[in-house]
Amino acid sequence: EAGVTQSPTHLIKTRGQQATLRCSPISGHTSVYWYQQALGLGLQFLLWYDEGEERNRGNFPPRFSGRQFPNYSSELNVNALELEDSALYLCASSLGQFDSGNTIYFGEGSWLTVV
Amino acid sequence: QQPVQSPQAVILREGEDAVINCSSSKALYSVHWYRQKHGEAPVFLMILLKGGEQKGHEKISASFNEKKQQSSLYLTASQLSYSGTYFCGTESDDSWGKLQFGAGTQVVVTP
Numbered sequence: 001e002a003g004v005t006q007s008p009t010h011l012i013k014t015r016g017q018q019a020t021l022r023c024s025p026i027s028g029h030t031s032v033y034w035y036q037q038a039l040g041l042g043l044q045f046l047l048w049y050d051e052g053e054e055r056n057r058g059n060f061p062p063r064f065s066g067r068q069f070p071n072y073s074s075e076l077n078v079n080a081l082e083l084e085d086s087a088l089y090l091c092a093s094s095l096g097q098f099d100s101g102n103t104i105y106f107g108e109g110s111w112l113t114v115v
Numbered sequence: 116q117q118p119v120q121s122p123q124a125v126i127l128r129e130g131e132d133a134v135i136n137c138s139s140s141k142a143l144y145s146v147h148w149y150r151q152k153h154g155e156a157p158v159f160l161m162i163l164l165k166g167g168e169q170k171g172h173e174k175i176s177a178s179f180n181e182k183k184q185q186s187s188l189y190l191t192a193s194q195l196s197y198s199g200t201y202f203c204g205t206e207s208d209d210s211w212g213k214l215q216f217g218a219g220t221q222v223v224v225t226p
Binding site for chain 1 (some may be wrong): 213
């Protein structure tokens with residue numbers, strides 16, 4: 001069974017540009033999460049989508065946005081890129097069974113470098 | 116609110132034991148533990164739900180004290196493969212589905 005897949009693996013952008021990252025969840029999973037992991041730091045919660053709706057977002061500015069498509073895949077958009085946006089962006093998915101433990105599984109991530 | 120992990124780092128010799136702690140200021144519904152090796156995605160280890168249960172995965176086990184909003188991960192008779200950064204993720208009672216992670220504990224197991 002395929003795991004969470006993300007693309008692109010690496011992306012280099014110039015400050016001020018926009019970046020789009022994509023994620024395909026594990027088959028059958030309806031929830032998708034996005035996390036930012038800056039070099040040497042922990043996992044910062046960005047966004048959570050479930051059944052096509054944004055359910056929650058972390059403490060990030062509005063230029064971080066995304067959406068979930070009817071097939072449950074998701075994309076993360078980062079507008080007006082800043083140097084400090086350089087990080088590993090991890091996508092994770094889950095079955096969305098919140099009343100029995102919601103295990104999330106991570107993809108390999110997309111490295112975004114802003115120059 | 117992100118959970119707080121301690122210690123920040125630990126160095127072990129093969130065969131030694133270690134404990135990693137995770138605490139939250141909020142009432143917790145669940146605690147999740149992951150291990151991330153350098154350059155790789157975090158890998159799920161175990162999930163503990165409200166109820167104070169203890170779980171095990173080979174020689175790695177964890178406990179969850181819901182009254183204290185704390186969880187501990189126990190690495191027993193550590194192996195070289197246990198090296199990595201361990202993250203605890205917490206889901207609070209009032210925010211199901213939103214999993215927030217601590218800063219991580221770097222574990223280095225030496226021969």
